[in-house]
Amino acid sequence: MQCMENFVVSARKYRPMEFADVVGQSHITGTLEHAIADNQLAQALLFCGPRGVGKTTCARILARKINEKYGETDENNFAFNIFELDAASNNSVDDIRNLIDQVRYAPQVGKYKVYIIDEVHMLSNAAFNAFLKTLEEPPAHAIFILATTEKQKIIPTILSRCQIYDFKRIEIEDIKKHLQSIAEKENVKYEDDALHIIAQKADGGLRDALSIFDRLVTFTQKNLTLQLVTENLSILDYDYYFKITDLILQNNIPELLLIFNEIEKKGFDPQIFIAGLGTHFRNLIVAQNPQTLSLLEVGKNTKQRYLEQAKLCQPKFLIEAIEICHQTDIDYRISKNPRLSVEIALMQAASLTASDEQKKKSVE
Numbered sequence: 001m002q003c004m005e006n007f008v009v010s011a012r013k014y015r016p017m018e019f020a021d022v023v024g025q026s027h028i029t030g031t032l033e034h035a036i037a038d039n040q041l042a043q044a045l046l047f048c049g050p051r052g053v054g055k056t057t058c059a060r061i062l063a064r065k066i067n068e069k070y071g072e073t074d075e076n077n078f079a080f081n082i083f084e085l086d087a088a089s090n091n092s093v094d095d096i097r098n099l100i101d102q103v104r105y106a107p108q109v110g111k112y113k114v115y116i117i118d119e120v121h122m123l124s125n126a127a128f129n130a131f132l133k134t135l136e137e138p139p140a141h142a143i144f145i146l147a148t149t150e151k152q153k154i155i156p157t158i159l160s161r162c163q164i165y166d167f168k169r170i171e172i173e174d175i176k177k178h179l180q181s182i183a184e185k186e187n188v189k190y191e192d193d194a195l196h197i198i199a200q201k202a203d204g205g206l207r208d209a210l211s212i213f214d215r216l217v218t219f220t221q222k223n224l225t226l227q228l229v230t231e232n233l234s235i236l237d238y239d240y241y242f243k244i245t246d247l248i249l250q251n252n253i254p255e256l257l258l259i260f261n262e263i264e265k266k267g268f269d270p271q272i273f274i275a276g277l278g279t280h281f282r283n284l285i286v287a288q289n290p291q292t293l294s295l296l297e298v299g300k301n302t303k304q305r306y307l308e309q310a311k312l313c314q315p316k317f318l319i320e321a322i323e324i325c326h327q328t329d330i331d332y333r334i335s336k337n338p339r340l341s342v343e344i345a346l347m348q349a350a351s352l353t354a355s356d357e358q359k360k361k362s363v364e
Helices: 024-035 055-069 075-080 093-103 127-137 172-185 192-201 206-219 228-231 238-249 251-267 268-286 300-310 317-336 338-352 356-363
Strands: 044-050 082-086 112-117 142-148 163-166
Touching: 024 055, 024 163, 044 055, 055 075, 055 082, 055 112, 055 142, 082 093, 093 112, 093 127, 142 300, 163 300, 172 192, 172 206, 192 206, 192 228, 192 300, 206 228, 238 251, 238 268, 238 300, 251 268, 268 300, 268 317, 317 338
Parallel strands: 044 142, 044 163, 082 112, 112 142
Antiparallel strands: none
16 A cells, blocks of 8 residues: 655745745845855844744754854754754743753854744743843854744843844745746646735735645646636635726626625625725726836736726726725725625716716716
8 A cells, every 4th residue: 555645835845945045035145145254143143024934944044054164064963053942832931041051062063053043032031031141142152043023022132132134025026936936846837817816815925825825736736727716715806806997987887786796795895895996996007107017016917907907097087986995995894884885986986987968967
């Protein structure tokens, strides 16, 4: 009987082993590489930023690079010089005292011992205080790399003893390119717009993007189409917003009400819908000017559709339509009949392009 092969999630399988492979943090990886090359590396570093953007990955690469530079190239040996502590589950004063006891001893091979403390904001106050003296005057052979998603929870006396590196949310385009390279390696068919939606949904976190990607590769059987991705992620397809805008431009109120009813029946939140429609109008304004086109963060095919629909819209109409959507979004929570609020917004938007003759007739 054959054993089932263990599935390795993409976040682990494609975890970068070199600074050059880290996505979207070149401002940090470049600085760290120069610091190692010029012997300017501080003994206490703090990596902070949102989850899943590469803090622990960079800490591990840095730890390995430090050992490689200072005379120890055998990975089996320098593995003994890298210590990882998860402060989420080892946050007591005793855990830190055990760490401090270890720090006193110089490494048997190589020049440095590197201590990576993940989720450092989870340490108790007593543990922070026990750690202060060691962090202030670390032995010459010790380097500490602290990582946290919540810098504001770390006491100022610790912050002042660290060289701080702020990791940023990863750009949608960078995440999308990374997903493309993985899709090609894994023989996954994909539509450009589908990967764009995954990158957008991840909200700047590469690990989140890879988790969504893995799930959808299974769901779609290695064929990531825009339709299947939006359906699985419960995202309103761009297609709806393009259709609705066409109907608004035609002043077709009955069809607008029917399509909104269809959207609501599918289980989409009307408030998210109206906010999305406002964003759609904003994207059309952005698409009207070559100078602002770079602000249009969508896939290639969708960008082309925006460019075509933008030609049909007057800037004045788009600005007024955005204001209607924005005001409806604000008023939604206090409305006693929120569905009606959205329907009124659609009717108001459709009335913007009606000619004066049509408006007079509707009044009569």
